[in-house]
Amino acid sequence: MSYKYQEIDIERWCEITKEGEVGVFGSKEFLLTTAEVYKYNFLFCLVTYNGNSILTVPLFTHKSKVTFPNHYFYQFVWQNEWEKESWSVLDAWDVLLKQLQSKYTEIKIRLPISVTDSRPFIWNNFDINIKYTYIKTLVDLCYHQNIKRIVKKEKVEYTFKKNCDWDENWKFHNEDLNSFGVRVIHKSSYMKYFKGLKDSGLVQVFNAYHNNVFLSSILVIIDRRLKTAYFPLIGTADGHYKSGLPAMLYNYTLTELKSEGFETVDLVGANIRNIAKYKSKFLPTLFPFFEVSYSKRAVFAKTKILKIKKIIGKILFWVK
Amino acid sequence: MIKEVDEQYWSNNVSSSKKSLFFEVDFLEGVAESFSYNLHYFVFENKNKVLMAAALYSDGNNIVTCLPYTYSSIYFGDGLSDRKYLLITNDFIRFLKLKWQKISLRLPVEIKDIRPFIWGGFKISNRYTYLKETETSFPKKVVKNAEKATTDGMTLKVINAEDIDLKTCIKSFAKQGFDKRIVQSNLEMLASLTEQNQLLAFRADTNEGCVCTSLMLVDAMQKKAYALLISESLNEFAHVYINYERCKWCIKNGISQIDFCGANEPGIANFKSSFNGVLTSYSIVHYNPKYAFFNKRIQSLREIAKLIISRKFVF
Numbered sequence: 271m272s273y274k275y276q277e278i279d280i281e282r283w284c285e286i287t288k289e290g291e292v293g294v295f296g297s298k299e300f301l302l303t304t305a306e307v308y309k310y311n312f313l314f315c316l317v318t319y320n321g322n323s324i325l326t327v328p329l330f331t332h333k334s335k336v337t338f339p340n341h342y343f344y345q346f347v348w349q350n351e352w353e354k355e356s357w358s359v360l361d362a363w364d365v366l367l368k369q370l371q372s373k374y375t376e377i378k379i380r381l382p383i384s385v386t387d388s389r390p391f392i393w394n395n396f397d398i399n400i401k402y403t404y405i406k407t408l409v410d411l412c413y414h415q416n417i418k419r420i421v422k423k424e425k426v427e428y429t430f431k432k433n434c435d436w437d438e439n440w441k442f443h444n445e446d447l448n449s450f451g452v453r454v455i456h457k458s459s460y461m462k463y464f465k466g467l468k469d470s471g472l473v474q475v476f477n478a479y480h481n482n483v484f485l486s487s488i489l490v491i492i493d494r495r496l497k498t499a500y501f502p503l504i505g506t507a508d509g510h511y512k513s514g515l516p517a518m519l520y521n522y523t524l525t526e527l528k529s530e531g532f533e534t535v536d537l538v539g540a541n542i543r544n545i546a547k548y549k550s551k552f553l554p555t556l557f558p559f560f561e562v563s564y565s566k567r568a569v570f571a572k573t574k575i576l577k578i579k580k581i582i583g584k585i586l587f588w589v590k
Numbered sequence: 591m592i593k594e595v596d597e598q599y600w601s602n603n604v605s606s607s608k609k610s611l612f613f614e615v616d617f618l619e620g621v622a623e624s625f626s627y628n629l630h631y632f633v634f635e636n637k638n639k640v641l642m643a644a645a646l647y648s649d650g651n652n653i654v655t656c657l658p659y660t661y662s663s664i665y666f667g668d669g670l671s672d673r674k675y676l677l678i679t680n681d682f683i684r685f686l687k688l689k690w691q692k693i694s695l696r697l698p699v700e701i702k703d704i705r706p707f708i709w710g711g712f713k714i715s716n717r718y719t720y721l722k723e724t725e726t727s728f729p730k731k732v733v734k735n736a737e738k739a740t741t742d743g744m745t746l747k748v749i750n751a752e753d754i755d756l757k758t759c760i761k762s763f764a765k766q767g768f769d770k771r772i773v774q775s776n777l778e779m780l781a782s783l784t785e786q787n788q789l790l791a792f793r794a795d796t797n798e799g800c801v802c803t804s805l806m807l808v809d810a811m812q813k814k815a816y817a818l819l820i821s822e823s824l825n826e827f828a829h830v831y832i833n834y835e836r837c838k839w840c841i842k843n844g845i846s847q848i849d850f851c852g853a854n855e856p857g858i859a860n861f862k863s864s865f866n867g868v869l870t871s872y873s874i875v876h877y878n879p880k881y882a883f884f885n886k887r888i889q890s891l892r893e894i895a896k897l898i899i900s901r902k903f904v905f
Contacts, residue, residue, distance in 0.1 A: 389856075389859065400704065451893070547676075
């Protein structure tokens with residue numbers, strides 16, 4: 271008896287994971303929407319040991335690549351609760367990665383923060399990119415004193431509403447992404463992606479207005495099962511920074527989510543210095559996660575270079 | 591602001607408050623002498639309170655790490671906010687870059703936020719080790735094997751490291767990644783640590799004599815021990831036995847945590863995982879101005895290409 275790799279269909283995958291807490295990125299609605307928007311195929315991988323499911327991962331593939339849709343996404347990974355801490359999970363990852371490497375030339379996975387051990391990827395020649403995100407717990411909405419001061423302002427110039435004015439929202443975020451220099455091809459996919467998620471009931475929007483004129487908004491991916499919300503698109507508020515609009519919009523959104531029963535918010539990213547500095551004022555907790563990538567060609571080149579380096583090193587050592 | 595200070599200043603302001611072997615002048619100097627490196631002390635103070643301290647070694651124009659199994663002597667004061675930590679670390683990196691060319695640091699496990707190093711153009715290697723609280727139990731299989739070794743007549747001797755043949759040990763350790771070219775420096779360093787009574791040797795004996803030797807660095811002030819190296823053994827229970835008995839010795843001698851010093855090779859990591867340690871990550875960070883310059887240019891070119899492509903479609 272040993273580890274066995276299988277590719278399963280979506281129904282079998284739902285069956286295996288139904289008893290566990292499947293987050294939004296592993297939900298059937300999310301997977302179907304994403305695959306449709308990005309024209310991806312599914313690859314549901316399952317690794318079993320002695321017939322018991324140890325690890326299952328729903329991946330997206332495109333041509334000869336395993337890929338992920340965008341940076342507003344974490345790969346859903348299901349690991350058997352009993353095996354989580356044991357070496358068998360590492361062995362299961364090893365089996366899975368070797369299978370993928372035999373079939374695909376490029377593999378990119380954006381691991382969730384729950385996967386803290388990147389060794390199976392290191393041992394299989396993946397490049398590891400450490401990324402960070404901020405997680406804010408909604409139990410106690412405490413902020414840095416600067417934010418507290420803004421939120422307490424009595425002169426309220428702004429009004430806030432949620433889940434309305436969708437057309438204005440799409441237009442606004444489209445322009446926002448444009449000003450960030452996002453390529454047109456990506457921007458159009460992002461918009462389709464969020465519209466698709468909205469149609470599946472996985473997105474909410476929290477808007478800010480000045481004299482009833484739409485100003486900005488925060489787009490939120492919601493995970494009701496895990497009581498977690500994600501802030502992928504936080505709109506800019508040109509001309510309203512000094513009056514504290516962004517802080518008020520954050521506070522409105524966090525308060526609303528808390529009242530809806532959400533427990534944590536992932537601010538989706540803490541990797542750009544200035545943005546991270548601003549987000550840190552909401553006193554979240556910093557968490558690392560990994561983006562791992564593998565390229566058959568790059569590994570081949572690296573191996574050759576390493577061999578040459580070793581030979582040169584040996585020659586130099588003997589010459590000395 | 592970060593400043594470089596002398597040994598006296600360090601001794602009075604850092605060693606006295608940060609009670610750890612890795613911040614003791616004797617230890618730091620002993621290591622520096624063994625490798626013929628220069629030693630530099632840095633502190634960041636605010637209102638006469640040390641918020642950050644680091645003792646680093648330099649070799650010519652480069653900052654280097656010389657202990658392949660422990661961490662760079664860097665510490666941050668308790669209760670620092672995220673923003674303060676980022677400010678201090680950015681200042682520290684800027685200071686090092688101004689004075690040195692290549693910079694190599696093995697960050698202690700306590701430093702979890704390495705964003706300042708990423709932003710500073712450092713290359714990051716993610717590494718792991720197992721930390722075991724000595725009071726936590728061992729899995730049944732380990733206990734059974736250790737007991738089997740005892741029944742078979744295996745005994746443990748804790749000796750001062752000078753009583754073992756370090757040279758033979760190092761030859762054996764070379765197979766575990768020890769750089770053979772610096773064997774002499776390592777020997778001197780281990781001898782220096784032995785002189786300071788920081789290094790202990792654990793020897794497992796059977797009727798046939800010594801079957802396995804292991805070296806452990808003890809930081810009594812922090813109540814921590816570092817399981818540095820263990821020699822190869824033909825006896826199937828020797829490694830389990832030494833690790834098990836060493837843990838018992840640590841409990842008796844007030845050591846609360848053992849660092850297994852690495853979990854990065856599959857076979858070795860699998861063995862170490864069997865002692866119920868907690869997997870903990872740390873980072874090795876490298877800075878090479880040439881690579882950083884090259885990467886920055888590539889990134890700029892990418893940004894420009896992105897802009898051109900996006901504008902082409904917009905207009």
